[in-house]
Amino acid sequence: MSWTDERIDQLKGMWERGLTASQIADELGGVSRNAVIGKAHRLGLQSRPSPVKANETPKKAAAPAPRKPATAPDVEASRAAAPVVSAPAPIRAPVAAPAAPATPTPAAAAATDAPPPPPQPRIISVGPGGFLRQGPGDQQAPIPPAPPRRLVPAKPSAEIADKTTLLDLTERICKWPMGHPGEPDFHFCGEQVNPGFPYCVEHCGRAYQAQLPRGTRRPPPPLPFGGPRVR
DNA sequence: CCCTGATTCGC
């Protein structure tokens, strides 16, 4: 398989939607997880949280050394020696910091788009979602509560959040359908499979039932489809 | 073990 424009678009989309490289790989088909990652990097898609990227402390003999020297090992040496002034914690804030209130006008702030209150003892602190109790006779205008809205970090919809969708299926994910295709919440079991089977242990028990001895008739439960055709 | 993404390097 080659990277056609279409497939590259799919890759970009899925990558930016937060799907893992594995999911993208077997969704596209014909490519490995590594291929996806490699391509993603080549495309300049900068990946978000990677399990292996936590610290950046190039002290003395760094870890990335036991590679094959190949050609020009001096490059790595110079790179290791260079960062005398290490960058001070490159933590990327996902949201822009609220601008400093140059013009102290509380009234204006409370009007429409009050930014998240900075941790200053400006007003009486109420907990998130908390409300100031008003006395029965108080007729004051209610204090506008802090906007409960918060920027959602990522992930598409909550619908697919914890449900095993078609995209989540792998060789070791139980593929037992839950619900019916077409229903909005149709998904799959998602448990770990019983090794060698497409289903988890529980659903293997449903899928593969022991042959009952001859003669034993088990009165079947009422069938939802009117029952099988009996000839 | 499984998973994840990052990186390297021969092709």
Next chain:
DNA sequence: GCGAATCAGG
């Protein structure tokens, strides 16, 4: 450019 091999953290 591609991706298997390898690394490394969870």
